[in-house]
Amino acid sequence: MKLTDFYNEVSRNVDTDKTEITVAETKRVLSEAFLLLAQMDAAEAFDTVTKGITTAKKKLSK
Numbered sequence: 001m002k003l004t005d006f007y008n009e010v011s012r013n014v015d016t017d018k019t020e021i022t023v024a025e026t027k028r029v030l031s032e033a034f035l036l037l038a039q040m041d042a043a044e045a046f047d048t049v050t051k052g053i054t055t056a057k058k059k060l061s062k
Contacts, residue, residue: 006030 001009011026037045 007027007030008023010030011021011023014021014026037048040048
């Protein structure tokens with residue numbers, strides 16, 4: 001998946017009747033998240049991403 005495809009898919013998933021988010025807003029938020037991850041050392045960044053994925057898997061299993 002290309003990064004642009006990732007941004008677009010995230011935007012589609014969060015854009016609901018109650019919450020409207022544009023692709024540009026999605027890119028801005030995700031860009032900031034990636035900037036924060038880039039400031040961490042590799043182990044800390046990987047740990048943070050792993051925790052996020054673990055949380056996401058829990059939500060998917062409900």
